[in-house]
Amino acid sequence: MRTVYLRILIFILIVVVGDITGGVVCRYLYNITNDPPTVKLKHTLNSTNEDILILGNSRAECHFVSDIIKDSTGLTIYNCGIGGADFLFSEIQLKESLKRYRPKLVVLEASPNSFFLVNGEDKLKALLPFYKRDTLIYNALTKGNFFEKVKFISSIYPYNSTIGASLRGVFKKSTDTLMGFVPAFGTIDSVHEINYMNHHYKDRQINESDLNILRRIINSCIENKIKLMIISTPVYFMSSNYCDLETKIKQYCSAYSGNVHFFDYTDFKKTKGRKDLFYDNFHLNEQGARVFTQQVSGDIINIIQD
Amino acid sequence: MLFNSIHFLFFFLIVTSLYFSLPHKFRWFLLLLASCYFYMAFIPVYILILGGTIIIDYFAGIWLEKTNGKRKKYFLIASVIANVGVLAVFKYYNFLNENLSVFLSSFGYKNSIPDLSIALPIGLSFHTFQAMSYTIEVYRGNQKAERNFGIYALYVMFYPQLVAGPIERPQNMLHQFYEKHKFVFERVVEGLKLILWGFFMKLVVADRLAIYVNAVYNNPTQHSGLTLAVATVFFAFQIYCDFAGYSNIAIGCAKVMGFKLMTNFNRPYFSASISEFWKRWHISLSTWFKDYLYISLGGNKVSIPRWYFNLFFVFAISGLWHGANWTFIIWGAVNGFYLVFAIVSEKWRNKFGRLIGLNRMPGTNKALQIIITFLLVCFSWIFFRANSVQDAFLIVNKIFSFSGDIYYPNFQQLFYSISAIAILLLIEFRQNYYFKTPLPFKSGYWISEQLAYSALLIITLAIGVFDGGQFIYFQF
Numbered sequence: 217m218r219t220v221y222l223r224i225l226i227f228i229l230i231v232v233v234g235d236i237t238g239g240v241v242c243r244y245l246y247n248i249t250n251d252p253p254t255v256k257l258k259h260t261l262n263s264t265n266e267d268i269l270i271l272g273n274s275r276a277e278c279h280f281v282s283d284i285i286k287d288s289t290g291l292t293i294y295n296c297g298i299g300g301a302d303f304l305f306s307e308i309q310l311k312e313s314l315k316r317y318r319p320k321l322v323v324l325e326a327s328p329n330s331f332f333l334v335n336g337e338d339k340l341k342a343l344l345p346f347y348k349r350d351t352l353i354y355n356a357l358t359k360g361n362f363f364e365k366v367k368f369i370s371s372i373y374p375y376n377s378t379i380g381a382s383l384r385g386v387f388k389k390s391t392d393t394l395m396g397f398v399p400a401f402g403t404i405d406s407v408h409e410i411n412y413m414n415h416h417y418k419d420r421q422i423n424e425s426d427l428n429i430l431r432r433i434i435n436s437c438i439e440n441k442i443k444l445m446i447i448s449t450p451v452y453f454m455s456s457n458y459c460d461l462e463t464k465i466k467q468y469c470s471a472y473s474g475n476v477h478f479f480d481y482t483d484f485k486k487t488k489g490r491k492d493l494f495y496d497n498f499h500l501n502e503q504g505a506r507v508f509t510q511q512v513s514g515d516i517i518n519i520i521q522d
Numbered sequence: 523m524l525f526n527s528i529h530f531l532f533f534f535l536i537v538t539s540l541y542f543s544l545p546h547k548f549r550w551f552l553l554l555l556a557s558c559y560f561y562m563a564f565i566p567v568y569i570l571i572l573g574g575t576i577i578i579d580y581f582a583g584i585w586l587e588k589t590n591g592k593r594k595k596y597f598l599i600a601s602v603i604a605n606v607g608v609l610a611v612f613k614y615y616n617f618l619n620e621n622l623s624v625f626l627s628s629f630g631y632k633n634s635i636p637d638l639s640i641a642l643p644i645g646l647s648f649h650t651f652q653a654m655s656y657t658i659e660v661y662r663g664n665q666k667a668e669r670n671f672g673i674y675a676l677y678v679m680f681y682p683q684l685v686a687g688p689i690e691r692p693q694n695m696l697h698q699f700y701e702k703h704k705f706v707f708e709r710v711v712e713g714l715k716l717i718l719w720g721f722f723m724k725l726v727v728a729d730r731l732a733i734y735v736n737a738v739y740n741n742p743t744q745h746s747g748l749t750l751a752v753a754t755v756f757f758a759f760q761i762y763c764d765f766a767g768y769s770n771i772a773i774g775c776a777k778v779m780g781f782k783l784m785t786n787f788n789r790p791y792f793s794a795s796i797s798e799f800w801k802r803w804h805i806s807l808s809t810w811f812k813d814y815l816y817i818s819l820g821g822n823k824v825s826i827p828r829w830y831f832n833l834f835f836v837f838a839i840s841g842l843w844h845g846a847n848w849t850f851i852i853w854g855a856v857n858g859f860y861l862v863f864a865i866v867s868e869k870w871r872n873k874f875g876r877l878i879g880l881n882r883m884p885g886t887n888k889a890l891q892i893i894i895t896f897l898l899v900c901f902s903w904i905f906f907r908a909n910s911v912q913d914a915f916l917i918v919n920k921i922f923s924f925s926g927d928i929y930y931p932n933f934q935q936l937f938y939s940i941s942a943i944a945i946l947l948l949i950e951f952r953q954n955y956y957f958k959t960p961l962p963f964k965s966g967y968w969i970s971e972q973l974a975y976s977a978l979l980i981i982t983l984a985i986g987v988f989d990g991g992q993f994i995y996f997q998f
Contacts, residue, residue, distance in 0.1 A: 223968075226972065227975070227976070230973060230976040231980070234976045234979075235980060235983065238983075338989065363527065363529050363532075367988065372980060372984050373983050376985070376988060377938065377984075377985055377987070379985065380933065380937040380938055380985075381933070384933055384934075384937075
């Protein structure tokens with residue numbers, strides 16, 4: 217019987233030591249990696265200090281050309297947009313930044329498709345390495361579920377699925393010269409996209425819990441006296457239900473006054489019907505993003521000078 | 523309750539601890555309660571359906587044993603109709619109704635029978651087939667009718683194999699519930715090793731590959747032939763690891779408590795022919811169809827055309843067993859065709875092999891056979907995975923156009939997917955050709971084995987997909 221206990225003990229010891237060692241190695245690699253998405257995420261959570269922060273999902277990431285805004289306003293800027301990030305993700309990014317400083321302006325991309333992200337919850341898993349940082353992050357990851365909390369006993373689990381990117385990034389040089397902007401290259405296949413819009417947005421309704429998070433972001437900016445621009449960026453084709461959803465968001469945001477400003481560019485004239493400016497239905501390509509950002513820069517200047 | 527959830531780990535720990543703590547006479551009751559809880563974690567009310575079929579088959583078993591002649595046959599037919607009836611209502615009703623609508627509309631009529639909007643009870647096809655094997659075996663006189671209702675209910679509901687098999691036979695299972703299982707350390711460890719291997723297959727291989735496969739197969743029009751070919755190969759490994767992973771966890775859980783479930787997978791992708799593949803893939807279902815349908819139809823002891831028909835028919839039905847969709851029926855039919863073709867073409871294939879000198883290179887010959895078998899199986903998987911028959915033919919068409927770029931969402935996904943397949947193949951190669959055991963590692967040195975299992979656990983934690991992905995076969 218003694219041998220049995222000894223064997224169990226040795227196996228547990230090997231697993232614990234392996235897990236701790238693996239966790240330390242993964243953490244080290246995660247900290248030193250220059251993998252672009254990881255670098256961007258670490259910057260948005262650890263070290264933003266820019267005057268203007270852009271928040272949102274891939275539509276924020278691809279639509280706001282940081283260089284153009286920087287040059288036209290003379291202010292520092294970082295595009296914190298992350299593909300697949302939902303409002304909760306943006307709220308976490310804002311909250312982490314507010315722990316360090318108060319940006320002059322926050323630009324939040326909020327259009328109907330921000331409410332129906334397919335992988336929103338999956339994207340939150342990118343925050344696993346930061347689970348100890350804040351209760352908002354911890355709760356977002358565990359959702360109060362005991363069985364989810366148990367997983368954090370492991371040291372390696374918070375770095376689940378990061379090792380590939382971390383390893384690859386170790387051998388790269390840091391190249392975040394676009395200040396978070398990620399251009400999309402290519403042009404739209406309109407037939408497929410129109411079918412998708414008609415099908416995908418049929419009978420969709422805005423979720424109350426997402427609206428609550430949006431409300432918390434707005435209130436956070438109001439409390440901290442930060443100017444907030446909520447922008448709905450261009451789409452190539454809008455189905456009728458998409459337009460209705462857009463109107464609801466507009467009505468909701470317009471109820472706020474003072475430092476909160478809503479801009480609806482869904483049907484932006486300079487990009488409307490221009491296949492050459494769209495990557496897909498929801499994303500402008502690099503050229504389209506430049507056209508759009510030129511326009512938005514003017515609005516930003518007006519808000520800042522206001 | 524999913525096997526790949528922390529909830530299940532706690533459940534398993536508690537049930538196993540209680541199992542070994544309780545006196546033998548109470549153990550079956552504990553397992554029955556635990557199995558009810560396990561099943562009710564999905565849709566609680568469906569336990570009534572399961573309970574209904576258990577009651578019918580329990581009494582059918584007793585009556586089958588007591589009666590003879592035509593009456594005996596009628597009891598069997600009634601029991602089979604009751605079981606198949608439940609399947610027909612929950613699984614096939616809407617499919618039949620849809621096809622009836624299409625049929626009637628081609629003659630200008632409208633089908634006014636409404637569809638049913640009910641969810642499919644989880645693992646319905648598995649426990650129905652297990653229950654049917656009991657009544658058939660009692661009818662054939664190979665098994666005595668079980669008098670203890672609780673034990674019979676446990677035979678149908680035993681939680682490790684309740685929702686996705688292995689589909690057991692009463693001769694293998696029922697007596698095990700009466701045996702007293704002691705806590706044997708080596709057996710418990712072996713069971714736990716099998717569970718760990720199952721988790722690796724599910725979380726590291728199947729769920730990782732599912733990300734790529736779903737992205738491609740849910741939008742086949744948007745992807746090139748090359749991408750669809752890669753996704754099909756990935757799906758071959760996904761479905762294998764999903765199902766074999768489940769089976770390993772089920773067999774491992776049962777083994778920890780001292781129960782021996784039948785082997786369900788025996789490294790099928792190392793098969794050198796389609797017929798060998800079906801002896802290694804989902805063995806409990808293949809043997810079920812062989813024992814209860816193929817042989818009942820006459821098997822190969824009939825005229826040659828009838829033999830071919832038997833093979834083809836059994837495989838088409840096995841396709842239908844998987845799901846109420848034409849894609850599954852075509853998948854079954856394709857496999858039936860493979861088997862018939864293999865028999866018909868055997869002579870000239872051997873002749874061709876001799877002609878090009880393959881018979882003088884047995885190693886190369888075997889490797890070629892394995893690759894060809896794998897490719898044929900992959901082709902049939904297209905029909906199994908495609909969302910519709912139209913999608914399946916579109917995918918086949920695109921794949922054979924041999925064109926386009928490969929879809930490459932990000933480096934990580936591809937890196938993890940290929941690494942997972944490589945680890946799997948390496949381990950299975952050693953299992954298949956060296957130590958012939960269901961366990962992934964075997965070494966003369968205790969410590970090196972422990973290191974290997976620890977590494978497996980750590981790899982699972984590091985690159986496994988923990989999104990609680992459903993097992994594919996649960997839907998059947």
